[in-house]
Amino acid sequence: xxxxxxxxxxxxxxxxxxxxxxxxxxxxxxxxxxxxxxxxxxxxxxxxxxxxxxxxxxxxxxxxxxxxxxxxxxxxxxxxxxxxxxxxxxxxxxxxxxxxxxxxxxxxxxxxxxxxxxxxxxxxxxxxxxxxxxxxxxxxxxxxxxxxxxxxxxxxxxxxxxxxxxxxxxxxxxxxxxxxxxxxxxxxxxxxxxxxxxxxxxxxxxxxxxxxxxxx
Numbered sequence: 587x588x589x590x591x592x593x594x595x596x597x598x599x600x601x602x603x604x605x606x607x608x609x610x611x612x613x614x615x616x617x618x619x620x621x622x623x624x625x626x627x628x629x630x631x632x633x634x635x636x637x638x639x640x641x642x643x644x645x646x647x648x649x650x651x652x653x654x655x656x657x658x659x660x661x662x663x664x665x666x667x668x669x670x671x672x673x674x675x676x677x678x679x680x681x682x683x684x685x686x687x688x689x690x691x692x693x694x695x696x697x698x699x700x701x702x703x704x705x706x707x708x709x710x711x712x713x714x715x716x717x718x719x720x721x722x723x724x725x726x727x728x729x730x731x732x733x734x735x736x737x738x739x740x741x742x743x744x745x746x747x748x749x750x751x752x753x754x755x756x757x758x759x760x761x762x763x764x765x766x767x768x769x770x771x772x773x774x775x776x777x778x779x780x781x782x783x784x785x786x787x788x789x790x791x792x793x794x795x796x797x798x799x800x801x802x
Contacts, residue, residue: 647675651755651777654728658759661771663710668766671724676761678724687723692762710770714762726759731779752781 648654657674660666671677678686687695696711704712714721731754759773 648728648757651757651775654757654759655773658761658771658773661761661768663769663771664767666768668763668768671761671768676724676726683726683728685725685727687725687760689719689721691725692721692723695760708770710762713769714764717764720765722763724759724761724763726757726761726773728755728757728775730754730756748785750783752779752783754779 648657657676661671672680675681676684678684692714696707697715707715714723731752733750733752755775755777756779757773757775759771761768762770
């Protein structure tokens, strides 16, 4: 006679362990959905902070246009010395934004206007021009620009649309010396620079392929 197959029933203890080990779908699903929702919100909120940013500036100790202006306005003609300015970082041998002007450079910049009489010149400029080789100067040029990509993270990541906002300032100044004393100082520039550029690629990451396949 053929043997009958016998199935053993698990013991009550084993069945109890299985029941305790199985996840409760009624309670696990809402918790999982909540976790996914929180993660998605965090990703969407932090996506814009993941966009690239950059900075283009001259290495100086001035953090703003106002600080640079205050440093130049603090110069007292015929009293402030070259050593005092060097201690503040205004020195062509310590600061790449400061250029040394020789006497011919000063003459070319300030004595080229024939319509201005000598008695109309600033006393410091006149004193410098009549001092020969004792007359030198500093030319200062500082540029600070911060670039930041803004807009939709996914459109930027896949190169469909990239928007960049650049802000900063541009500062220039001239200081004249007779010997070791500063006799004249003037500044200029643009206190507020703001630029915006937008790049659109209808094909997104495939835009390069489209340009390569374009009939020439």
